[in-house]
């Protein structure tokens with residue numbers, strides 16, 4: 001209910017704002033136009049702008065880059081979290097590369113991968129990699145020693161300590177990293193697609209809609225991006241709830 | 254009765270600081286021995302050495318084998334419990350069996366038996382932050398005794414509890430000790446607790462710790478804290494150690 005009210009207020013203000021101050025369909029579209037367009041594009045009433053197909057393409061770019069970031073970020077983070085000397089060794093490099101925005105990598109990416117899905121995935125990888133890496137390192141390196149010692153005196157070998165203590169103890173931090181990374185990755189999808197790495201994708205179609213001066217289509221695609229991003233975040237939240245059941249009541253959330 | 258644990262000329266330094274200064278004592282099979290010493294004298298360090306968590310100079314022998322790494326034959330109950338917050342009460346207790354790869358059925362049976370022994374039935378599926386301090390203490394104890402260690406090392410396990418719960422838990426501990434027939438080395442800085450629980454008390458000096466004396470407690474069990482002998486022994490130990498530390 002609150003959810004619907006919040007959206008209703010937003011759409012009404014937007015409608016009023018449009019009629020009072022803009023009133024030019026080439027500058028902005030009101031929701032009374034965008035929402036019908038959105039529904040039509042969702043149902044495939046237009047050959048060029050078909051939201052479900054573009055969503056699939058964007059999700060493909062997202063999954064490609066994100067999974068590569070997840071596997072490399074997690075493994076590197078685990079090793080760096082466990083071994084202080086390795087952590088100190090890679091720290092300066094991480095700190096140098098981390099502030100470079102993913103978008104700044106676009107020219108290099110296009111040169112390396114040409115206009116392919118991999119070029120988009122590379123940008124997304126850059127965006128998702130650092131949050132996962134940093135949070136994994138933080139989680140693993142801050143596992144309290146007392147848990148490791150308790151496990152050892154209870155007969156745990158190195159392997160058990162890793163899988164039954166280090167991993168579960170650092171999981172909250174790892175999940176935080178994954179969620180931040182997912183958000184960044186989704187923003188990178190749009191940015192990467194703007195540069196025409198493929199002929200489909202939500203980001204690419206925004207660019208195309210601008211070219212055709214179809215404001216309602218452009219904004220309908222923006223809405224789609226928002227909805228998919230929200231859904232992804234919900235997905236990770238529900239995973240987190242499932243795997244971190246023990247945190248309920250331990251934190252104020 | 255044979256010695257389970259022998260500590261001979263044990264020295265421990267942290268950098269330049271000498272903490273343990275030639276400690277020697279033994280613990281016999283089935284015995285309840287307390288280590289009594291002032292705060293900061295090195296009691297935790299002593300237990301950690303026996304648990305295999307610290308290196309040392311001298312000899313620590315568990316059934317004639319030199320101690321040099323942690324193992325299930327010397328399980329430690331930590332001063333702050335160190336229960337795994339991501340595991341339920343049941344999973345915490347069965348940890349020692351799980352890492353030894355016992356079949357699921359055996360784990361379930363033995364864990365349920367221990368749950369009953371320490372009086373935690375009905376709390377299997379609670380997480381540590383959902384139970385009281387006294388219950389956490391029981392979980393920590395259960396998690397240790399399920400491994401059937403040759404010696405159980407307990408580091409001031411009751412010091413975080415209120416006085417009433419503490420007295421009750423002391424009685425519970427004695428009941429459990431008798432029921433499973435284990436050997437316990439128990440660290441405390443309370444004279445009364447040491448007398449109530451132990452067969453023998455190893456009294457340490459302040460840092461660097463030496464063995465000041467070893468007291469035999471020949472009082473019948475169950476012990477009465479207000480009996481004449483109890484009070485007399487308390488006063489005697491108190492007189493011995495009052496230049497070392499101020500105590501309850």
Ligand SMILES: Nc1ncnc2c1ncn2[C@@H]1O[C@H](COP(=O)(O)OP(=O)(O)OP(=O)(O)O)[C@@H](O)[C@H]1O
Nearest residue numbers: 267272290291292293294295296297298299442460
């Ligand atoms: N890892 C360490 N590095 C350096 N010094 C240490 C270390 N661990 C303990 N110490 C020192 O050794 C001494 C003994 O510490 P320990 O924890 O064994 O005392 P304790 O008798 O258990 O004290 P308490 O009654 O307060 O628990 C202290 O002075 C402490 O500062």
Ligand SMILES: [Mg+2]
Nearest residue numbers: 296297332408
């Ligand atoms: Mg201590």
